[in-house]
Amino acid sequence: MTGERVRPRVAVSSCLLGAAVRFNGGHSRDRFLSDMLSDHVDWVPMCPEMDIGLGTPRETLRLERSPQGPRLVTRKTRRDLTAPMTALAAERAATLRVDGYVFKSKSPSCGIHGVPLYTDEAVADRRNRGLYADAIMNAHPLLPVEDEGRLHDDVxxxxxxxxxxxxxxxxxxxxxxxxxxxxxxxxxxxxxxxxxxxxxxxxxxxxxxxxxxxxxxxxxxxxxxxxxxxxxxxxxxxxxxxxxxxxxxxxxxxxxxxxxxxxxxxxxxxxxxxxxxxxxxxxxxxxxxxxxxxxxxxxxxxxxxxxxxxxxxxxxxx
Known part of the structure; x- marks a missing residue:
């Protein structure tokens, strides 16, 4: 019994493969992705924060409520990054040719669930997606998508x-x-x-x-x-x-x-x-x-x- 072995192309938050692109200059390497799945898929690493020019280490970000929808804002200097992140997401969504995507959990740009939305200093809602991930998922509703946290669940x-x-x-x-x-x-x-x-x-x-x-x-x-x-x-x-x-x-x-x-x-x-x-x-x-x-x-x-x-x-x- 044999099957054709086609290698999936899978987009992934690059920090999950060990790239030092996190806000603190570190990474969030995931063993299942980097040690097991890597032998069987072709990764397409992406870091939207780096791609809009934020370097590392960098100021942390958060989502804030506004009449126009969630805004992606730096926590201390209050720099609004919504426009460049939205433009990047639209560009990526238009050209994305992958078989799945693994996002960084809880990230205000890449989280796929449970991302807090702030009003002033209070959390108004914890049922949000990151700004970038939301655009990708809306553009590709049938694309298999998970974050590394949920992938710890066997099912x-x-x-x-x-x-x-x-x-x-x-x-x-x-x-x-x-x-x-x-x-x-x-x-x-x-x-x-x-x-x-x-x-x-x-x-x-x-x-x-x-x-x-x-x-x-x-x-x-x-x-x-x-x-x-x-x-x-x-x-x-x-x-x-x-x-x-x-x-x-x-x-x-x-x-x-x-x-x-x-x-x-x-x-x-x-x-x-x-x-x-x-x-x-x-x-x-x-x-x-x-x-x-x-x-x-x-x-x-x-x-x-x-x-x-x-x-x-x-x-x-x-």
Missing amino acids: LREAFVERIFAHARLRALFEGDWRPRDLVTFHSRHKMQLLAHDPEAYRAIGRLVAEAGTCPRDRLATAYRHAFCTALAVRGTIGRNVNVLQHCLGMVSCHLDRERRADLVEVIQSYQVRHVPLSVPLALLRHHVRGAGAAFLREQTYFFPYPDELRLRNHVPA
């Missing part, structure tokens, strides 16, 4: 990594000289993965692909990209994974004896009741798929959505 980490690799495979398809039959092949390989996220979208996308030979190529690509990325943004659940595992079991069942079928049923049930991680039934299924002659299942990205070395399916669901 969020796996969901983000799965999405960036799926986006990268889709990008590789549409950047090439693809034909409708290539999209049909791509979709066929992703069927079980889509089903694990959004069964309703899985059926709708199937109807879209059925018209691949008659729909104009550009319109087809736009519609498929939107539907595919929207479906994968839906969080997979234990119930949906069990549904997919049972589908796969049904496809190989005729090649197995009673004892092996019973083993698979038992381990799927163990996952369903949160006794084992998803990696356990998947490993057993992958083993049987290799020897069962099930060509359709051998090509399913559901079994290898990202490199196995990342070991992201080894957590027991809470």
